[in-house]
Amino acid sequence: QVQLQQSGPGLVKPSQTLSLTCAISGDSVSSNSAAWNWIRQSPSRGLEWLGRTYYRSKWYNDYAVSVKSRITINPDTSKNQFSLQLNSVTPEDTAVYYCAREKRGIAVAGTWFLDLWGRGTLVTVSS
Amino acid sequence: QSVLTQPPSASGTPGQRVTISCSGSSSNIGSNTVNWYQQLPGTAPKLLIYSNNQRPSGVPDRFSGSKSGTSASLAISGLQSEDEADYYCAAWDDSLNGSWVFGGGTKLTVL
Numbered sequence: 001q002v003q004l005q006q007s008g009p010g011l012v013k014p015s016q017t018l019s020l021t022c023a024i025s026g027d028s029v030s031s032n033s034a035a036w037n038w039i040r041q042s043p044s045r046g047l048e049w050l051g052r053t054y055y056r057s058k059w060y061n062d063y064a065v066s067v068k069s070r071i072t073i074n075p076d077t078s079k080n081q082f083s084l085q086l087n088s089v090t091p092e093d094t095a096v097y098y099c100a101r102e103k104r105g106i107a108v109a110g111t112w113f114l115d116l117w118g119r120g121t122l123v124t125v126s127s
Numbered sequence: 128q129s130v131l132t133q134p135p136s137a138s139g140t141p142g143q144r145v146t147i148s149c150s151g152s153s154s155n156i157g158s159n160t161v162n163w164y165q166q167l168p169g170t171a172p173k174l175l176i177y178s179n180n181q182r183p184s185g186v187p188d189r190f191s192g193s194k195s196g197t198s199a200s201l202a203i204s205g206l207q208s209e210d211e212a213d214y215y216c217a218a219w220d221d222s223l224n225g226s227w228v229f230g231g232g233t234k235l236t237v238l
Contacts, residue, residue, distance in 0.1 A: 046129050047215060049227035064226050098171055108178035112219065113162045114227065115183065117171040
Protein backbone atom coordinates (compact mmCIF):
# COMPACT_ATOMS: atom_id res chain seq x y z
CA GLN A 1 0.00 0.00 0.00
CA VAL A 2 1.47 3.32 -1.07
CA GLN A 3 1.70 6.00 1.58
CA LEU A 4 2.97 9.58 1.67
CA GLN A 5 4.22 10.84 5.02
CA GLN A 6 4.67 14.57 5.36
CA SER A 7 6.95 16.30 7.86
CA GLY A 8 8.09 19.82 8.60
CA PRO A 9 7.44 22.82 10.84
CA GLY A 10 3.99 24.26 11.24
CA LEU A 11 5.15 27.80 11.94
CA VAL A 12 7.45 29.90 9.77
CA LYS A 13 8.42 33.55 10.25
CA PRO A 14 7.82 36.07 7.47
CA SER A 15 10.71 36.38 4.97
CA GLN A 16 12.06 32.98 5.98
CA THR A 17 11.99 29.67 4.08
CA LEU A 18 9.21 27.11 4.34
CA SER A 19 10.59 23.56 4.14
CA LEU A 20 8.54 20.36 3.98
CA THR A 21 9.39 16.76 3.17
CA CYS A 22 7.24 13.97 1.79
CA ALA A 23 8.48 10.42 2.43
CA ILE A 24 7.25 7.76 0.02
CA SER A 25 6.55 4.14 0.95
CA GLY A 26 5.34 1.53 -1.50
CA ASP A 27 6.51 3.41 -4.61
CA SER A 28 9.69 5.06 -5.86
CA VAL A 29 10.43 8.74 -6.32
CA SER A 30 12.37 7.62 -9.43
CA SER A 31 9.36 5.84 -10.98
CA ASN A 32 8.94 6.46 -14.71
CA SER A 33 5.15 6.32 -14.36
CA ALA A 34 4.69 8.86 -11.57
CA ALA A 35 5.30 12.49 -10.72
CA TRP A 36 5.51 13.98 -7.26
CA ASN A 37 3.58 17.16 -6.55
CA TRP A 38 3.07 19.82 -3.92
CA ILE A 39 -0.34 21.49 -3.59
CA ARG A 40 -1.64 23.91 -0.99
CA GLN A 41 -5.11 24.84 0.18
CA SER A 42 -6.32 27.99 1.88
CA PRO A 43 -9.74 29.61 2.30
CA SER A 44 -8.69 32.58 0.18
CA ARG A 45 -6.94 30.72 -2.67
CA GLY A 46 -8.63 27.32 -2.65
CA LEU A 47 -6.57 24.41 -3.98
CA GLU A 48 -3.41 25.72 -5.63
CA TRP A 49 -0.86 23.54 -7.43
CA LEU A 50 2.71 24.59 -6.64
CA GLY A 51 4.89 22.26 -8.64
CA ARG A 52 6.23 18.76 -9.25
CA THR A 53 9.32 16.68 -9.81
CA TYR A 54 9.60 13.54 -11.92
CA TYR A 55 12.13 11.21 -13.49
CA ARG A 56 12.14 10.30 -17.18
CA SER A 57 15.74 9.21 -17.80
CA LYS A 58 16.65 12.49 -16.09
CA TRP A 59 15.01 14.71 -13.49
CA TYR A 60 12.49 17.36 -14.43
CA ASN A 61 10.70 20.07 -12.45
CA ASP A 62 7.60 22.09 -13.26
CA TYR A 63 6.56 25.06 -11.14
CA ALA A 64 3.48 27.24 -10.95
CA VAL A 65 4.02 30.70 -12.41
CA SER A 66 2.74 32.29 -9.19
CA VAL A 67 5.62 30.90 -7.10
CA LYS A 68 8.26 30.11 -9.71
CA SER A 69 10.77 32.65 -8.40
CA ARG A 70 10.55 31.31 -4.84
CA ILE A 71 10.11 27.54 -5.07
CA THR A 72 12.37 24.52 -5.25
CA ILE A 73 11.22 20.89 -5.29
CA ASN A 74 13.96 18.31 -4.94
CA PRO A 75 13.92 14.52 -5.05
CA ASP A 76 16.06 12.53 -2.61
CA THR A 77 16.58 9.07 -4.03
CA SER A 78 18.64 7.86 -1.07
CA LYS A 79 15.67 8.41 1.27
CA ASN A 80 12.91 7.90 -1.34
CA GLN A 81 11.35 11.26 -0.62
CA PHE A 82 10.94 14.70 -2.10
CA SER A 83 10.95 18.14 -0.57
CA LEU A 84 9.45 21.59 -0.95
CA GLN A 85 11.27 24.83 -0.24
CA LEU A 86 9.40 28.12 -0.55
CA ASN A 87 11.50 31.22 0.05
CA SER A 88 10.60 34.68 1.30
CA VAL A 89 7.25 33.65 2.72
CA THR A 90 4.54 36.10 3.72
CA PRO A 91 1.30 35.59 5.65
CA GLU A 92 -0.38 34.93 2.27
CA ASP A 93 1.57 31.63 2.16
CA THR A 94 -0.33 30.39 5.20
CA ALA A 95 -2.12 27.22 4.05
CA VAL A 96 -2.43 23.47 4.40
CA TYR A 97 0.31 21.98 2.24
CA TYR A 98 -0.16 18.57 0.62
CA CYS A 99 2.19 16.30 -1.24
CA ALA A 100 0.55 14.13 -3.89
CA ARG A 101 1.43 11.40 -6.36
CA GLU A 102 0.50 11.85 -10.00
CA LYS A 103 -0.06 8.61 -11.89
CA ARG A 104 -0.52 7.68 -15.52
CA GLY A 105 -3.98 6.43 -16.45
CA ILE A 106 -4.34 2.95 -17.93
CA ALA A 107 -8.00 2.91 -18.94
CA VAL A 108 -7.60 6.09 -20.99
CA ALA A 109 -4.19 6.35 -22.65
CA GLY A 110 -2.22 9.53 -22.16
CA THR A 111 -4.10 10.68 -19.08
CA TRP A 112 -2.73 11.55 -15.68
CA PHE A 113 -4.30 12.19 -12.31
CA LEU A 114 -3.38 12.98 -8.71
CA ASP A 115 -4.35 9.71 -7.10
CA LEU A 116 -2.76 9.77 -3.66
CA TRP A 117 -2.38 12.66 -1.25
CA GLY A 118 -0.48 13.10 2.00
CA ARG A 119 -2.42 14.02 5.12
CA GLY A 120 -1.48 17.68 4.86
CA THR A 121 0.56 20.06 7.00
CA LEU A 122 -0.86 23.33 8.24
CA VAL A 123 1.86 25.95 7.83
CA THR A 124 1.28 29.32 9.44
CA VAL A 125 3.44 32.27 8.47
CA SER A 126 3.61 34.60 11.44
CA SER A 127 6.13 36.38 13.58
CA GLN B 128 -10.56 32.94 -8.14
CA SER B 129 -10.30 29.34 -9.29
CA VAL B 130 -9.61 28.49 -12.94
CA LEU B 131 -12.42 25.91 -13.04
CA THR B 132 -15.90 27.07 -12.07
CA GLN B 133 -18.14 25.07 -9.75
CA PRO B 134 -21.31 26.04 -7.90
CA PRO B 135 -20.43 26.79 -4.27
CA SER B 136 -23.20 24.60 -2.90
CA ALA B 137 -25.54 21.75 -3.72
CA SER B 138 -28.03 19.77 -1.70
CA GLY B 139 -30.32 16.79 -1.81
CA THR B 140 -32.28 14.40 0.35
CA PRO B 141 -31.28 10.79 1.00
CA GLY B 142 -31.89 8.61 -2.04
CA GLN B 143 -31.93 11.52 -4.46
CA ARG B 144 -29.61 12.10 -7.41
CA VAL B 145 -27.53 15.26 -7.47
CA THR B 146 -25.15 16.63 -10.05
CA ILE B 147 -22.25 19.05 -9.67
CA SER B 148 -20.97 20.96 -12.68
CA CYS B 149 -17.46 22.09 -13.53
CA SER B 150 -16.77 24.60 -16.28
CA GLY B 151 -13.38 25.31 -17.82
CA SER B 152 -11.81 26.31 -21.10
CA SER B 153 -10.11 24.91 -24.17
CA SER B 154 -6.72 24.83 -22.45
CA ASN B 155 -7.85 22.60 -19.59
CA ILE B 156 -11.10 20.60 -19.74
CA GLY B 157 -11.33 21.13 -23.48
CA SER B 158 -8.07 19.31 -24.11
CA ASN B 159 -7.49 17.11 -21.06
CA THR B 160 -9.40 14.70 -18.88
CA VAL B 161 -11.18 15.70 -15.67
CA ASN B 162 -10.74 14.26 -12.20
CA TRP B 163 -13.00 14.64 -9.19
CA TYR B 164 -12.11 14.65 -5.50
CA GLN B 165 -14.10 14.30 -2.31
CA GLN B 166 -12.85 16.10 0.78
CA LEU B 167 -14.29 15.39 4.21
CA PRO B 168 -13.65 17.98 6.96
CA GLY B 169 -10.08 17.96 8.20
CA THR B 170 -8.88 15.39 5.67
CA ALA B 171 -7.00 15.40 2.38
CA PRO B 172 -8.84 15.23 -0.93
CA LYS B 173 -9.64 11.69 -2.02
CA LEU B 174 -9.73 10.69 -5.69
CA LEU B 175 -13.32 9.91 -6.67
CA ILE B 176 -13.33 9.93 -10.48
CA TYR B 177 -10.38 10.01 -12.87
CA SER B 178 -10.05 10.25 -16.65
CA ASN B 179 -13.54 11.81 -16.87
CA ASN B 180 -15.53 8.73 -15.86
CA GLN B 181 -13.32 6.08 -14.26
CA ARG B 182 -13.77 5.06 -10.64
CA PRO B 183 -10.83 3.93 -8.50
CA SER B 184 -11.37 0.63 -6.76
CA GLY B 185 -13.43 1.08 -3.64
CA VAL B 186 -15.47 4.01 -4.92
CA PRO B 187 -19.16 3.06 -5.10
CA ASP B 188 -20.81 3.04 -8.51
CA ARG B 189 -23.25 5.65 -7.17
CA PHE B 190 -20.58 8.12 -8.25
CA SER B 191 -20.19 8.81 -11.96
CA GLY B 192 -18.52 11.43 -14.11
CA SER B 193 -18.95 12.81 -17.60
CA LYS B 194 -17.38 15.44 -19.83
CA SER B 195 -18.57 17.38 -22.84
CA GLY B 196 -16.52 20.08 -24.53
CA THR B 197 -15.18 22.42 -21.86
CA SER B 198 -17.52 21.23 -19.09
CA ALA B 199 -17.76 18.21 -16.84
CA SER B 200 -20.22 16.86 -14.31
CA LEU B 201 -20.16 14.64 -11.26
CA ALA B 202 -23.35 12.73 -10.49
CA ILE B 203 -24.18 11.09 -7.19
CA SER B 204 -27.18 8.78 -7.14
CA GLY B 205 -28.83 7.22 -4.12
CA LEU B 206 -27.54 10.07 -1.95
CA GLN B 207 -26.39 9.06 1.52
CA SER B 208 -25.61 11.10 4.61
CA GLU B 209 -21.95 10.16 4.41
CA ASP B 210 -21.75 11.85 1.00
CA GLU B 211 -21.90 15.24 2.74
CA ALA B 212 -18.51 16.73 1.84
CA ASP B 213 -16.72 19.18 -0.42
CA TYR B 214 -16.23 18.11 -4.03
CA TYR B 215 -13.54 19.46 -6.36
CA CYS B 216 -12.89 19.05 -10.07
CA ALA B 217 -9.37 19.20 -11.49
CA ALA B 218 -7.68 19.12 -14.86
CA TRP B 219 -4.28 19.76 -16.38
CA ASP B 220 -4.05 23.17 -18.03
CA ASP B 221 -1.83 23.44 -21.10
CA SER B 222 -1.42 27.23 -20.95
CA LEU B 223 1.94 28.81 -20.07
CA ASN B 224 4.18 25.98 -18.89
CA GLY B 225 1.29 23.79 -17.79
CA SER B 226 -0.22 23.31 -14.37
CA TRP B 227 -2.88 21.43 -12.47
CA VAL B 228 -5.95 23.62 -11.99
CA PHE B 229 -8.85 23.09 -9.64
CA GLY B 230 -12.42 24.19 -9.15
CA GLY B 231 -13.38 26.27 -6.15
CA GLY B 232 -15.24 23.36 -4.62
CA THR B 233 -18.90 22.51 -4.07
CA LYS B 234 -20.21 21.94 -0.56
CA LEU B 235 -22.77 19.12 -0.73
CA THR B 236 -25.36 19.07 2.02
CA VAL B 237 -27.56 16.04 2.60
CA LEU B 238 -30.83 17.37 4.01
